[in-house]
Amino acid sequence: MSMKRCIAVLGVLLATATISAADQRYVLQYDSPGNDNLLVERKEKTKSLGYIQTALPMGNGRLGAMFSGGIDQEHLLINEITLWMNAKRGLDEVAQSGTRKGAFRHLELVRQAYREGKYGTKRGSMESLSTKFLSSTQPLGNYAPFADLLIFTGHDPASVSNYRRSLDSRTGLGSVSYRIGEGRFTREYFCSHPNDVVVVRYTAERAKLNLTIQATTKHHATLLKAESDRIVLTGEVSMVQDSVEFMQVVQVNAVDGELISRPDGSILVRDASDVQIILTGYSDYLPVYPSFKGRDYQADCERTITAAGTLGFDSLRKAHVDDISALMKRCRLELDFRPSGLTTDKLVADGGSVELENLYFNYARYLQLSCSRNAPVPSNLQGLWNADLKPPWNCDYHNDINVQMNYWMVETANLPGSFKPFVEWTKVLAESGSHTARETYGIEKGWCIGVNGNVYGFSAPNEHGRRMQQSAHWIAQHLFEHYAFSRDEAYLEEIYPILKGAAEFFVEFLAPWKDGTLVVYPTWSPENVYLPKQHGKLNKQTYGASWDQQLVLNLFTDCIEASTILDRDEAFRKTLQNMIPKLCPQKIGQHGQLQEWPEDWDRPTDKHRHISHLIALHPGRDISPLTTKELAQAALVTMKHRGDESTGWSSGWKTCFWARLHNGDKAHQIYRFLTAKRAYPNLFDFHPPFQIDGNFGGAAGVCEMLLQSHLRSVDAHAQTIEEAALVAYEIDPKSPNCFVPVVQDESVAQAPYILQLLPALPSAWPSGRVRGLRARGGFEVDITWKDGQLVAATIRSKQGGDFRLHWEGTLSDTINLPKGQSFSLPEEARLRSTQVGNPG
Structure with missing residues (x-):
């Protein structure tokens, strides 16, 4: 072969190698x-x-x-x-919701069984009465x-x-x-x-x-x-x-x-x-x-x-x-690795790598775009793709985490337009759920929904009494989060009636328990069981489950802030502020764990995939190792009890939990398990035949490892993040293992968010860059790091506003950034920051 020919061939090979290196981050190939x-x-x-x-x-x-x-x-x-x-449509307005007309007449009978401690599933139990009198008999389809x-x-x-x-995927x-x-x-x-x-x-x-x-x-x-x-x-x-x-x-x-x-x-x-x-x-x-x-x-x-x-x-x-x-192009993750050249199926079979983790994240963004844009309904358990006339779990909308997890990454991974179907579907749920609130629970104001949903407005409690769960508070959380990231007041005006309606329901639905605190019941802690030796493995009906109580606080606080921003409903705002201190507190149990129930029923051997009582850690914002250290430590104990291996979606959630606990290596360990052991050859989440929520939950966890923005600064003069950040729970002076909700001052509506850079960077990703992550407050963030250290960051303002930065033990002063302008580290930050001790 001539020298000229050799040079030409070498050039082709080099070009191919360069393309391959880029492709490995974005292209599935077989x-x-x-x-x-x-x-x-x-x-x-x-x-x-x-x-x-x-x-x-x-x-x-x-x-x-x-x-x-x-x-x-x-x-x-x-x-x-x-x-x-296999469902119904075109019924009258009440019947279409799926609710039993007049079921509320039996609500007190069901609640009496609660108060008398009639656990299990036998005749006269909480569950049997809930099933008989409150649960829907309408087919979900x-x-x-x-x-x-x-x-x-x-x-x-x-x-x-x-x-x-x-x-x-590009x-x-x-x-x-x-x-x-x-x-x-x-x-x-x-x-x-x-x-x-x-x-x-x-x-x-x-x-x-x-x-x-x-x-x-x-x-x-x-x-x-x-x-x-x-x-x-x-x-x-x-x-x-x-x-x-x-x-x-x-x-x-x-x-x-x-x-x-x-x-x-x-x-x-x-x-x-x-x-x-x-x-x-x-x-x-x-x-x-x-x-x-x-x-x-x-x-x-x-x-x-x-x-x-x-x-x-x-x-x-x-x-x-x-x-x-x-x-x-809005958001790109580029971790440093040496491309293997393996096809995607072999990459999965190879047991895990940074290359696969990078591909999985970028592919998740592609999947999000593909299954949620401007359709009238959101993505379901399998996103958009189903070949089966009888799919597992109906391929429906599970409102006890799955449909919510489908939308965790739309904000942080810069695909906010994908959230629109969720909003449109929620409008229908609020209309349907008003009938369920009235007919099932006797509540004239507001709306509620149960565990499962469909495209026909099904909002009633499901057929089993053990699934007597409220979900409007969790749905509403995501509505307000969308505002927190965009600061779009026109959108807030649009969803405020839905947010208020969810809160109105709980104002009437909350009831005093034996200790005088207000609790949600009937309910459960999805989808877990307590006292199984005494009452069987289907003993799930309960009262005051921690996840409910956390979400009600989140809902009331969001509704107070929204009404403050929009300058309306002052009397209702005061009602919510008066109720918050009466909510059942969060409790630390005998094993040092965050209690899942108001009674100390947790078992250290419990490996259940749902860890719903940590919802205030993620996707909520009220438990943090920086603001509520005792609760964060209790959450850590719970995480250790539950273990590492689980389903795909549960692994995605655990990735987020560990990131919020600022343990990047543990978050990465779970994320690697998800990508290598819970992924099919086409990278669909392994939950036979598949569930797409794991793909989205894992990608959300990656965002949490690299950027967090859920904490807010309520003290502009504080020099540490612990002193500056808003606190949602305080120790009850009468009971040191109880933590009572805190009523936030209305000025919180103007409090800037704290942007934490690389809060849980794993050692397995020593160098890399991410472009276009979104932060609450209306900001986009680019971050570059090398050898585990922040090298540069750029914050772009989409709406104009204030923020504070936290990185490597540094908390900046409040920074005002007009719309369309940007702020860069490290140059500008040197002029505006105060060095403090590392809180980690």
């Missing part, structure tokens, strides 16, 4: 197709992997797809976020698959070489390429948010494409026809009341070659080198309570497919890439 087997395996210890664990996902928040990359057959799973089955698109190539897998399948582009003899075949896939379509392109070099394209559905197909270049599929989804109608349209464009439409509804492509496929679909769902129907889905299909077809592939692709890349 050297084989996914498994087309749709069988859902639900056994925890199974080693078999099917389509949902190996195909690669795409989505625009409403419309979703997965591609397997099969050689002889490509299977595109299509989902539409509103498509549910389940999220359903939409349709499938099958593309047959006639290619023999045994004859293929150089196979590659990938998904680039652009949202999927691809497949391989060779058969002299021929090279490529595919490109994307799901466009700007144009609301799924797009696939097949190309061939030195060969021809002969394809069969077929649309199918698991539901009753009312029409399947192929005419000219289109396949039209209409269907009907089975409901207990009022079947759902939907339509999918597929348009095929063969740049060359021949199209043949067949009587069976398929299209043949003959002797083409470039084939472009555009797909869209809608249901008749509208988020209008209580009918939940009315969309002209057929007209929308026609409008969308015609507009997309007019634009053509290149324009659709450019609009899609511009859209996704702009949002993905």
Whole structure:
């Protein structure tokens, strides 16, 4: 080989290596197709992997797809976020909520069983009475698959070489390429948010494409026809009341070659080198309570497919890439590591690495964009992607952590636009939940919801009395958090009635217990059991569970701040301020643990995956090693009791807990377990068949390791963060193991947030950089570190306002940053900071 040729080859290799290094942070890549087997395996210890664990996902928040990359057959799973089955819609306003009319007449009977300590599940127990008199009998239904698109190539897998399948999270582009003899075949896939379509392109070099394209559905197909270049599929989804109608349209464009439409509804492509496929679909769902129907889905299909077809592939692709890349560039994690060159499935099987951890975070942001944008409902247990008519846990909305965890990272990881579906869904819940509040609990003001939800406004307590749980306080927490990050008063005006309604419910629902404090009951501590030896492993009904009490304080405090900012409801504000000191305190138990219940029932051997009584540590803000040290120490004891290994979503939460406890190495240990032991080959969270909340919880934990902003400075003159920060709980002087809630002064509404830089940086990430993390108060933050030390940081103001910085034992003075301006470390900080002792 000539020297010139050697230099050219070396240049190509170096360029490839450079691209590969960058790709390893953002691109999922494989050297084989996914498994087309749709069988859902639900056994925890199974080693078999099917389509949902190996195909690669795409989505625009409403419309979703997965591609397997099969050689002889490509299977595109299509989902539409509103498509549910086996439920009811179109009932009267009360019935649509799922609540039992007049159930409140039996509430006192249920509460009496509580007061008499009738535990367990036997006749006359708290649970049996709750089930009999309060629980809903209405079917919840389940999220359903939409349709499938099958593309047959006639290619023999045994004859293929150089196979590659990938998904680039930076652009949202999927691809497949391989060779058969002299021929090279490529595919490109994307799901466009700007144009609301799924797009696939097949190309061939030195060969021809002969394809069969077929649309199918698991539901009753009312029409399947192929005419000219289109396949039209209409269907009907089975409901207990009022079947759902939907339509999918597929348009095929063969740049060359021949199209043949067949009587069976398929299209043949003959002797083409470039084939472009555009797909869209809608249901008749509208988020209008209580009918939940009315969309002209057929007209929308026609409008969308015609507009997309007019634009053509290149324009659709450019609009899609511009859209996704702009949002993905807002926040980027770049940890330093040496690229392995391994495919993603082998990277997971390799047992954990910084490379995988970096990829997992950036991919989680892509998943968030893909399954939550501007749809009328939020992402569910599987995000957007489901192939099963009977998915585990209904693929529904679990309001005792899962739907909330789906949205933990939208604020910190700079995807606030993805929160809109959560807000719109909550508006429906508040309307529905007002009927549940009145009919189930006899409360005329406000709203409430139970454990499970669907897209049809189900807000009632679930069918089992042990699940008599309130969730509006947790839902409302996220509504206010969205404001804390944006400082958008127009948004606060929009959600204030919902926030106030949640608080109004608890004002009436809280009841005095034997010690005179106000507690929530009936309730449970999701989804744990107490005194199992005495009352059985289903003994879950309780009163005054710590998580409820923590969330009520959080809700009342947020509502007070919102009403202060908006200058309204002064009398209601005073009502909340008067009730806060009466709430049941948080308690430290006999083992030094934070009690899960008001009685000291905790067991050190309890390894339950839910640790709901640490909700004030995360995603709440009221327990911190800097402000409530005794409670933080008790939380640490609880974390040690619960252990490290758990489900994917629980591991994501534990990552956040340890980060908030400022133990970066422990947070990293759990995050590595999540990414290496609780991830499928396509990086979906391992919770058979999968749950997407683990992906989002883990990414939220990464943000917490690198930046925290939940503490506020209430003393501008304090020189340490412990002295400066707001305190939510104080020791009860009469009982040193009890911590009573603190009523915050209304001036807190103007208190600046404290931005903590690298509060839990793990030693496994000695060097790296992160761009575009969001902080409360309306700020974006870039951080660079090396050898475990902060090198530089830039804070950009999106709204204008005050903040304080805390890093490496340094607390800055209050810094005012006008909208659009930035502040940099270390140069400017030297002029404005005071060196203090390290609080760690």
